[in-house]
Amino acid sequence: MGAHHPEQPARLTAIDDQLIASGIGQHLQRYDAPLATDEQLARVHPREYVRAIRELAPSAGTVHLDPDTAMNRWTLQAALRAAGAGVMATDLVLKNEVKSAFCPVRPPGHHACRARAMGFCIFNNVAVAARHAIEAHGIERVAIVDFDVHHGNGTEDIFENDAQVLMASIFQHPFYPYSGTEDPAPNMHNVPLAAGSGSKELRRAVTGTWLPALEEFRPQVVFFSAGFDAHVEDDMAMLRFTDGDYGWVTEQVKTVADRHADGRMVSLLEGGYALGALGRSAVQHIRVLAGLNA
Secondary structure (H helix, E strand, C coil): CCCCCCCHHHHHHHHHHHHHHCCCCCHCCCCCCCCHHHHHHHCCHHHHHHHHHHHHHCCCCCCCEECCEEEEHHHHHHHHHHHHHHHHHHHHHCCCCCEEEEECCCCCCCCCCCCECECCCCCCCHHHHHHHHHHHHCCCCCEEEEECCCCHHHHHHHHHHHHEEEEEEEECCCCCCCCCCCCCCCCCCEEEECCCCEHHHHHHHHHHHHHHHHHHCCEEEEEEEEECCEEEECCCHHHHHHHHHHHHHHHHHHHHHHHHHCCEEEECCCCCCHHHHHHHHHHHHHHHCCCCCC
């Protein structure tokens, strides 16, 4: 994205370093993500949009899709692989080769709307994965849980009023992208949080709104848009979550996945820009996903 941009390569290194330091990395199986196909992308993005992104991809230099979102000569391949990671993870989980999967991908995806790149996002990775579960595996009920500090407006744009998809989210409000509160569709369970909210407000949102909605919906697979930028150390926003909050919220959702989805969970990285907090928080999340939290 350019020098000094918060969405930087060091984000993935920070997660990997903490996986090693925590000792849980040795218990994880690693996979190389494939490139998403145009057919997979076209389930959530118009083919004209996918074609336009391909045509805009520069062979040198940088092209800005919006003030925050840029492409260099490697970005298209990275974006295709980020979406492809979600597809592969979905296949692995739904073929019972693994119980759960975490995709540490860049660029993130949940701001990417049907036909618009924004907020560091080009393709909506979690939406591509969720739709793949429905179209390729015959899943009838998919839940998407988004705990990024920013509202997943792209995911909502793609799935609002879709009876096969439930989305449960928290986000700081009012805050970028200034959405998610105006008459959301019945399948959208959004909980806006005021600046300064922390563990108590997160727990109230999860136990009061998310869990009842998820229990009623009975998802057959659960996807996470896993953003770690609501952490108190992350100065991109003004929520005050801690490392442990990310383990806790994952545990709560895992109880639903265990009860209704045979434990099947796929998580894709979204935000998180304070590198130390990102690495530690992601480890808490992954530890629960992998059943290593004992």
